[in-house]
Amino acid sequence: MNSDFAANKQVSFLRNGVSIATDLVPDAFSVYAGLWLPIGSASENSKNNGLSHFYEHLVFKGTKNCSAFQIAKEIEDLGGNLNAYTSRDATCFYIHIAKEHLQTAMRVLAELIMEPKLTSSDFAKERNVIIKEIIAVEDNPEELADDFFHKAHFKGCSLALPIAGSLKSVKNLCLEEIRKRQKFILDELPILVSVAGAVEHNELVKICKKFFGKKRSAGNQPSIAYSANSGVEVRQKEVQQATVLWGTSCEGLEAKELRALQIFSHIFGDGFSSRLFQNIREKHGLAYSINSSFGNFIQKTASKKSLASFQIFFATEQQNMERVADFIRKEMKTFLRNGFSKNELEKAKQGIIGSYKLSRDSLSSRQNRLARQVLRYGHPIDQGKTEAQINNMEADYIESFIKKFAANSKWTLAAIVPKKTCSVISSSIMAQT
Secondary structure (H helix, E strand, C coil): CCEEEECCEEEEECCCCEEEEEEECCCCCEEEEEEEECCCHHHCCCCCCCHHHHHHHHHCCEECCCEHHHHHHHHHCCCCEEEEEECCCCEEEEEEEEHHHHHHHHHHHHHHHHCECCCHHHHHHHHHHHHHHHHHHCCCHHHHHHHHHHHHHCCCCHHHCCCCCCHHHHHHCCHHHHHHHHHHHHHCCCEEEEEEECCCHHHHHHHHHHHCCCCCCCCCCCCECCCCCCEEEEEEECCCCEEEEEEEEEECCCHHHHHHHHHHHHHHHCCCCCHHHHHHHHHCCCCCEEEEEEEECCCCECCCCCEEEEEEEEEECHHHHHHHHHHHHHHHHHHHHHCCCCCHHHHHHHHHHHHHHHHCCCHHHHHHHHHHHHHHHCCCCCHHHHHHHHHCCCHHHHHHHHHHHHHHCCCEEEEEEECCCCCCCCHHHHCCC
16 A cells, blocks of 8 residues: 655555545535546447446445435434436545544445445336436436537547436346446446545545455556547427537647646636626627536546547527527637737636635535546645646647647537527538637
């Protein structure tokens, strides 16, 4: 076992493939504990799509020692809460609870992963629940647009698949596949325990050695197969307005390039003062919701490179859809031509650093950031170094990078629009220069 220290953060690695990361907040009254499996829907195929999400659901049906009710009651009787989620690159189980109950929280999390019952009766019931969840997405335009964007942009690789699976794939999943996933977790998949709050690192290591003894070994994190496509995809549906995602992805960005993309996204569409919000909503009143975002996946691609994405989201009436898209294109062209306005870069740096500082008051944010750093890089990132990196970014470098990024990336626009939409989104809105 070895350890890595960074400020109040520590990481230890057990020989059986369990990593333990802590972010000490001495004055906290609680702990936020996450158990992370670095695998999600991007590690699936069309036949077993939904497996990671199904596994996340099924382990909550009970363990060899506790029923589903007993698991929930034990945590809730202590004032805590327990939940989980699956994404394209990870599955996370988490508990927020008073600091004196850390051992109870870790025992419950460990039992979920080490000793789930996985019975045929629970499997059949939970399949019906998940089918209802998939159907419910059809009534949520934002979720539907996100799935539609991934299906179009990442066509040809598993990133195109929906996290919960399709009706067909979930109906075809069998319990044996869930049990194989369980064996894979115990025998091959690395596991991360990440805790933020009033937690003593060495104590947590002892607790994890006690409760994760059934974890046998681990190899490397699964990689993500990656391919990207450009184009415009439109789906008509019984909705009142158009919901649009316009974005791209990029493989192999270096740390400085990711920082440049983060700063650009901040000034372009992140918040009420951003260019897109001020122009499209405040000046022209064309959309209630409009923003941009960027993301960085936990897992590497098959080429062992980083993978990042950039998206612009908006929702508007169908008659305004092309006009909004045209304004976005013009704003992009304006930045590519003129770069940052006076003081815009410094204010963006100040805003990003300020948001980081605010998130330090949230144990959930601290735990999540710590986990993603350890899973992505193998160690925590010092906050001071992050702030220095942001402050050292220069306008010329960011502007040059965004020009190359915009010109060389494959852009996809995916839209969920009302039926009988007459206008057709012109391919000209995809032009970046």
